[in-house]
Amino acid sequence: MIRLKQLEKVFQTKTQNVAAVQNVELSIEEGEIFGIIGYSGAGKSTLVRMLNMLEPPTSGSVEVSGQDLTKLRGQKLREARQDIGMIFQHFNLLWSRTVAENIAFPLEVAGVDKAERETRVHELVGLVGLEGRESAYPSQLSGGQKQRVGIARALANRPKVLLCDEATSALDPETTDSILQLITNINQELGLTVVMITHEMHVIRKVCHKVAVMENGGVVEQGPVLDVFQRPQQEVTKGFVKQIAAPDDEQAEAEGIAPPERGQLARLSFVGASAGEPVVSRLIRTVEVDVNILQGRLATTVEGSYGTMLVHIDGTAKAVEEAFQYLEKAGVEAEVVRVD
Numbered sequence: 440m441i442r443l444k445q446l447e448k449v450f451q452t453k454t455q456n457v458a459a460v461q462n463v464e465l466s467i468e469e470g471e472i473f474g475i476i477g478y479s480g481a482g483k484s485t486l487v488r489m490l491n492m493l494e495p496p497t498s499g500s501v502e503v504s505g506q507d508l509t510k511l512r513g514q515k516l517r518e519a520r521q522d523i524g525m526i527f528q529h530f531n532l533l534w535s536r537t538v539a540e541n542i543a544f545p546l547e548v549a550g551v552d553k554a555e556r557e558t559r560v561h562e563l564v565g566l567v568g569l570e571g572r573e574s575a576y577p578s579q580l581s582g583g584q585k586q587r588v589g590i591a592r593a594l595a596n597r598p599k600v601l602l603c604d605e606a607t608s609a610l611d612p613e614t615t616d617s618i619l620q621l622i623t624n625i626n627q628e629l630g631l632t633v634v635m636i637t638h639e640m641h642v643i644r645k646v647c648h649k650v651a652v653m654e655n656g657g658v659v660e661q662g663p664v665l666d667v668f669q670r671p672q673q674e675v676t677k678g679f680v681k682q683i684a685a686p687d688d689e690q691a692e693a694e695g696i697a698p699p700e701r702g703q704l705a706r707l708s709f710v711g712a713s714a715g716e717p718v719v720s721r722l723i724r725t726v727e728v729d730v731n732i733l734q735g736r737l738a739t740t741v742e743g744s745y746g747t748m749l750v751h752i753d754g755t756a757k758a759v760e761e762a763f764q765y766l767e768k769a770g771v772e773a774e775v776v777r778v779d
């Protein structure tokens with residue numbers, strides 16, 4: 440659906456050249472919610488703005504539905520852009536226009552006649568749950584309602600792709616959840632491909648199927664959300680993952696725990712199906728060990744759950760060995776933790 444090849448953006452300022460995006464290779468499949476996460480200055484906004492040519496790339500290509508947008512000009516580019524809707528952190532609404540008039544705006548630009556515009560606006564108002572607020576002005580709306588207008592406006596011309604640039608960063612946690620839920624519903628109902636730029640890991644966790652991590656203008660890691668969460672490779676990714684499930688400091692986790700007289704301390708990592716199963720209770724019924732849970736965290740993503748648990752597996756050396764074998768067969772990663 441979207442293919443980025445060797446994508447680069449260099450900004451030339453008076454004093455220096457800033458490589459905001461460097462050598463990005465990315466594939467986003469149709470119907471996917473794809474998250475791009477990174478700290479401030481990583482290049483996320485520049486990258487997403489190149490997906491609809493709001494920012495022309497310095498080099499590389501941006502293919503959307505088989506068309507290289509970097510090769511299009513004038514009318515052809517405007518038409519291709521109609522397939523790509525966008526929403527923004529600060530909504531970018533027209534303050535002198537009502538909700539209905541804001542939503543109608545892209546339809547006017549596209550030359551849709553009045554009767555058709557009214558029907559479409561009515562549909563969109565229903566889709567984003569703003570019935571009864573059609574005549575309100577943006578200043579009379581809450582942040583969540585403003586973003587609903589932004590979403591309806593972005594969807595007016597029935598795009599195939601929705602770009603979300605920090606779309607929930609200005610909202611409180613509850614409103615964030617309701618907007619994320621709306622985006623998920625739209626993705627499922629309309630089969631829309633969604634690209635979400637964020638610096639918040641819980642946004643990725645709650646809605647995204649895949650994630651790419653950006654640092655210094657490049658994509659340093661990417662893959663299915665569960666894989667990246669469970670086995671982060673880069674330090675920056677580990678930092679993001681810790682925001683939601685892992686302990687602040689792996690060592691601190693085991694601090695204050697005395698070395699067991701018998702058995703082993705183990706860190707169990709659950710992912711996908713194993714996270715939803717009573718593996719530990721089955722283990723103690725199957726193998727001659729006791730399992731004492733010392734710490735545990737579990738997080739849920741759209742693709743399943745994952746988490747870690749620090750346990751003391753108590754038993755004879757042979758039984759503990761069997762317990763590790765049992766866990767491996769059950770699809771749970773078990774790693775011995777040493778405390779001195």
Ligand SMILES: Nc1ncnc2c1ncn2[C@@H]1O[C@H](COP(=O)(O)OP(=O)(O)OP(=O)(O)O)[C@@H](O)[C@H]1O
Pocket residue numbers: 450451452457458459477478479480481482483484485486
């Ligand atoms: N128009 C511009 N001119 C010069 N430098 C720019 C311009 N736009 C962005 N940059 C620089 O490019 C780099 C990436 O910026 P970008 O806004 O894409 O990052 P970001 O990850 O979206 O961060 P933030 O969330 O803070 O916007 C930064 O160093 C920024 O200063």
